[in-house]
Amino acid sequence: MKIERVELGDLPLEDGGVLEEAWLTVATWGTLAPDGGNAILFPTYFTGSHLSNARMIGPGRALDPSQWFIIVPNMIGNGVSISPSNASLRQAGARFPRVSVRDNVRAQHRLLTQVLGIPRLALATGWSMGAVQAWQWAVEHPVFVERLLPFCGSARCWPLNQAFLEGVRAALRCDVDFRDGAYEAAPERGLRAFGRAYCGWAYSPRFFREGLYRELGHESLEALLRAWEDDHLEHDANDLLCLVDAWQQADPSRGPPFDGDLAAALAQVTARTIVMPCTTDAYFTLEENALEAAMVPGAELRPIDSPYGHCAGAPGRFAAPMAQVEGAIRELLSG
Amino acid sequence: MKIERVELGDLPLEDGGVLEEAWLTVATWGTLAPDGGNAILFPTYFTGSHLSNARMIGPGRALDPSQWFIIVPNMIGNGVSISPSNASLRQAGARFPRVSVRDNVRAQHRLLTQVLGIPRLALATGWSMGAVQAWQWAVEHPVFVERLLPFCGSARCWPLNQAFLEGVRAALRCDVDFRDGAYEAAPERGLRAFGRAYCGWAYSPRFFREGLYRELGHESLEALLRAWEDDHLEHDANDLLCLVDAWQQADPSRGPPFDGDLAAALAQVTARTIVMPCTTDAYFTLEENALEAAMVPGAELRPIDSPYGHCAGAPGRFAAPMAQVEGAIRELLSG
Structure with missing residues (x-):
């Protein structure tokens, strides 16, 4: 694992204003292939960091650094990338501006294209809020994202x-x-x-x-x-x-050009997609995952049948659901 | 509707101590038949009172006062019966003792047998915490309770x-x-x-x-x-x-003689029973209602298929689930 602090400059924000001198702490595993075709994006989840996601990365795993170049950007606000707790005084604490999932994806896009020189993503995946970011990537940059596997997440934050x-x-x-x-x-x-x-x-x-x-x-x-x-x-x-805040507002159809039409937004996705909700997830619900999967051309809904609820997908926590997720990742990457 | 404040004297409590000079505010509708065979007990729910339950009682309804003698005892602690907010100084506020569902049933049993002269119940029913009380009645006084119809409740408070x-x-x-x-x-x-x-x-x-x-x-x-x-x-x-507190501890198998064996406790029920969970109830869950119904000899599990979640059973709130509950009450009472 290699960790870098990457300076991204001022970041204009979806809800107005600017996040000044934004920076991400980014962990990477493996080496980018000469053709750039082996990059995987695996953003962090609520209360998680790159160390949390690291539990799913390793030799012999689906996310094997000997084969893949795996990028884990810490989400803005998680205390490891720029956050209320570590921002410079002008935007510290309660003065930190509202940063959306789309803003995170904008920052990550700068990271991937301008810093890491990545031409496309073999896979965007993630658990929970990580899945939400992966969804936003696939909608906003459909050509860039070749495969999508969100687990225990959703494209938008539904009202429940x-x-x-x-x-x-x-x-x-x-x-x-x-x-x-x-x-x-x-x-x-x-x-x-x-x-x-x-x-x-x-x-x-x-x-x-x-x-x-x-x-x-x-x-x-x-x-x-x-x-x-x-x-x-x-x-x-x-x-x-x-x-x-970012979680609650998440909606890839918010604002132009989709103006709330989620079906239109998700119809943009060209990635080969497997959507993996947990059957017992109480807030990223199976039924709303099914609605979303049906909006994506060719997407497969593949529920994780587990009693662990939302936590079924927590990286490295429960063996059986992890095996299901990793099996699906292998399958998707081999196709 | 007739409302009475009924003094019950000191009430010994399941968890020790005594509720001093306990009293219930009780609403009744209709007239007790000469043979005492038309009494229905319909206890109140969390944040509800007899006025809330009144929304399910009236001419032409399943709970019709021209045919049935309907008793709605306010739960201890609901602010209408003796409660922290109205107890005498020695037990007021934070000094109010812990009063369990079983204690409520003990108080209600005194009310029914010693004050109202009721020999048996044609039906014990209720929503939510009212259902929990009805369950406790059917386990503790099986001969007394001829029919049981708990809706959106459960016999015990399950861990979720x-x-x-x-x-x-x-x-x-x-x-x-x-x-x-x-x-x-x-x-x-x-x-x-x-x-x-x-x-x-x-x-x-x-x-x-x-x-x-x-x-x-x-x-x-x-x-x-x-x-x-x-x-x-x-x-x-x-x-x-x-x-x-009462809700969280609810368990008709707690203490002797069942010592936590819920199946043994529910096997005591001799009432004709229809258990009516809502399919989408997030905390009085369908799956746990199914477990309980299977423990009662001859009980029928009859889910309310509704998007209103726990509130599907709120007296008088949503027409469709109310019609299902009232239909089941009619059917049970006519059998």
Whole structure:
């Protein structure tokens, strides 16, 4: 793995304004082939970084660096690329502008074409918000993206997903110490409430009922809930909400030329596409993945039948769904 | 409708201690038949009162007072029966003891047998937490309960349901003004966060996607979320958490003689039973209703196929699912 901080200059934003002196932290594995035909883009997910995605990359894996040049750009706002928590003073913290998924793709496009010299992508893939970015790539740069495999994500943030995010955001913002983002000390109560309110959404009824959290080392539901609280203490509150903002607004048909016509937007996709929702995902739902897959010419909907809910696709977390995703990646890449 | 405040004296509690000078506010419709054979119990739900259940009661309805004697006891903690918000000083507010669903049934049993002189129930029914109470009745007093029709509820609170409740509770408790229940002014931020975090759970993906909230008079998702916030401002925070506590612990197999063996507990039910989950209920799930129905001798599982999620069964809210529930009640009562 090679890690670079890549300066991208000022980045004009979809919702107006400019992200000043934007930069991405980018991890790459492998070597770009002379014809540039072996590049794979694998963007990060909410609360994830390149280290999280690294769990799916390695010799003998579907994402094998001996064969593929794999690029993992950290999402803007994840605390590793430019984010509220690390931006220069003028745009730090609550002053950080709204950065959309499309803005992330614009930054990544600069990275790929101007810095890395990549002519096309053999595959755009990702889990959750990573999948959302992969979708945006395939709609916005259809010739560039040869194959698309979003898992446990969706092209747009559908309204139930938006409502879910409103709930966890409200739990965080309820902490008076959050001060509308102008906190000095971390709003610990709010971060804990965010994590606790999130947990119930992340898995399936069967996961909770059968105590499958024991596979993750948690002895009880309460232990799992506390782990979710603790995990969120490691994140900056403004960073989290920056990502939630991007997530909630995600819609490749927003604005011209599609003006909200999702079917028209997804009809642009020319990539060979396998869409992999989890059957029990509570917010990136199977039914909405099916709607989207039907809008993409020739796309295959291939559900991951799993009790792990949204987390079925978490890189490296659960063996069985990982095997399904990696099998589909191999198949897609070999075709 | 006739409303009475019924004094029940000290009520010993499942988790220890005593609820002092307990009382229920009880609404009744109709007249008890000479043989006592026409009594129907219809307990209230979370944030509901007898006025909410009244929307399903009336001439020509399945619950017709000209034929049936319908009893709606307000749940302890709902602000209308004895509750944290209205108890005498020694047990007011945060000092209110933990009152379980079984405790509610104990109070209701006193009401029915000692005050109203009811020898048996032709039907125990209810929505959501009302259904949970009806289940507890049928397990604990099988001879007493001739028919059982729980809709959008379950016998026990399954772990996903518990996790969901942990989330909304955390959102409320995140408000520093809640002061662990010792607030003077209402913790408005927390109540709003509770309502906003709850809303996403209450309906289905299709409900949000197709904007079915317009049927409720809300023009946008944000308007719906605000209505959920506003609705919760009308409730006392300790009252809400008292009910959530009862809900989370609900389990008719808890303690002796079943010691957690739910199948053994539900095998006690002799009532003719129709179990009516909504196909899209996110927390009183179809799959867990199916597990429970299979444990009851002769019970029928009859899902309500509806996009309204948990709220499909809300008394008087949506015509189509109401018609299904009322049809089933008629059928059960005529058998």
